[in-house]
Amino acid sequence: MQAVADDVFYSIYQYLGFGLIFAVICMIALPEVEYEGLKKCLIHQWHKLRTDKITRYKFAFFTILFMVLSRTLICRNIWQCPWENIIGEWGIFTSDGTLNTEGMLNVFLFVPLAYFGVLGFCQQDDLDKEILFNIVKTSFGFSCLIEICQLFFRVGTFQLSDIFQNTLGGFIGVAVWAMQQKIMKRGRKNMKTTLLIMAAGIGSRFGTGIKQLEPVDDAGHIIMDYSIHDAIEVGFNHVVFIIRKDIEKEFKEVIGDRIASICSSHNVAVDYAFQDINDIPGTLPEGRTKPWGTGQAVLAAKKVIKTPFIVINADDYYGKEGFKAVHEYLVNGGKSCMAGFVLKNTLSDNGGVTRGICKMDEQNNLTEVVETKNIVKTATGAEADGVAVDVNSLVSMNMWGLTPDFLDVLENGFKEFFEKEVPSNPQKAEYLIPIFIGELLEQGKMSVKVLKTNDTWYGMTYHEDVAAVKDSFKKMLADGMYKADLFTDL
Secondary structure (H helix, E strand, O other): OHHHHHHHHHHHHHHHHHHHHHHHHHHHHOOOOOOOOHHHHHHHHHHHHHHOHHHHHHHHHHHHHHHHHHHHHHOOOOOOOOOOOOOOOOOOEOOOOOEOHHHHHHHHHHHHHHHHHHHHHHOOOOOOHHHHHHHHHHHHHHHHHHHHHHHHHOOOOOOHHHHHHHHHHHHHHHHHHHHHHHHHHHHHHOOOOEEEEEOOOOOOOOOOOOHHHOEOOOOOOEHHHHHHHHHHHHOOOEEEEEEOHHHHHHHHHHHHHHHHHHHHHOOOEEEEEEOOOOOOOOOOOOOOOOOOOHHHHHHOOHHHOOOOEEEEEOOEEOOHHHHHHHHHHHHOOOOOEEEEEEHHHOOOOOOOEEEEEEEEOOOOEEEEEEEEEEEEEOOOOEEEOOEEOOOOOEEEEEEEEEOHHHHHHHHHHHHHHHHHOHHHOOOOOOOOHHHHHHHHHHOOOOOOEEEEEOOOOEEOOOOOHHHHHHHHHHHHHHOOOOOOOHHHHO
């Protein structure tokens, strides 16, 4: 085996440098890259290489691809009789009794080629027999192409054993991927995930009362009930309420104690975190009564968040699709994501709304959130201050999928916010998650995957929205999307 190892390390030493250059060229030439200018393209791909694992898989694939091509075609001498040994050597040892290092290397080179190929280009989260078959078939076809080129250009010998060995390497590579997916899937079943509900605000435009506690159906369920139901249904097993201390009693009477009992019967833990205007990395400005925003709200739960989590507003209905997409993304190893809602599914009939319109790259990675105010419905779609807005745009509705590591970044950002933003606007400055994430994206310090959801978002921005929201829930119940006794189907 020493001879095989030496051959492998020699191949790496001989071809790796050129393989990296080849990979860079291939990454620049990918169809999804449409940036003008080589410099911008390189910067863009370098950012993706650091933040996107799919890009890293593709880069590794192209590097290994060049190494394979170099060893089999590019760096070969002219062979006078390329058909002299068509059968080839099939065993571990050659006919003269020496170790068949060439055959072993044929296998070893195709293992990572197939492995990174399926990871980089197939993007399958679950085992798929068709994928396994197609990768093996592709390995066979690629090997045949190499052998035919060797025969035609006389840069090696055409050998059936090479085709078998290369195909075997492709099979082993995809089998490794399959085993990895099986192990990960088994781990995902027991993975802990948290639903983080921001319920500290009272809604200044709602009028009197706490809008998060407004019933939306005849059974007295509130929007939060439906969000918790949908989250538990897809696999979230920890619920954390972010509230103010002064509404704790009413909150627990209306929902907290009841939800705790329901969650207990489904092995779902419940915790509370309290947002406090005084819980800040500095001194409270005199006269400040306004809360510090969603960033501080999420930070209030840092001590109880130990798992990947989803953040939602208490008074918003998001639908089932968004919860499922975010949960699957998180349990499959994703770091940061956002449910992207279609703008037309989020507008109010009772006035203008503010929406964060998302801009994304070709792989649905978030590049910018454009905060757009006063978006109103029109006969032809929507407009903001007289300017038409694409109603099919994806928007952020504060439904984020994040990991505990993000909380450390958020905490450091809160300290900077107090140093830079608060002094110039002590009474109204807010630390908002979308704005903070936007800054991280601009600095290349974060990557966020946008997961499109076609569900209709419902919220009670205005008191007049209540009737329309109740009608929507009545229809969903009539259509069988939910049971009147909400949690009985879990």
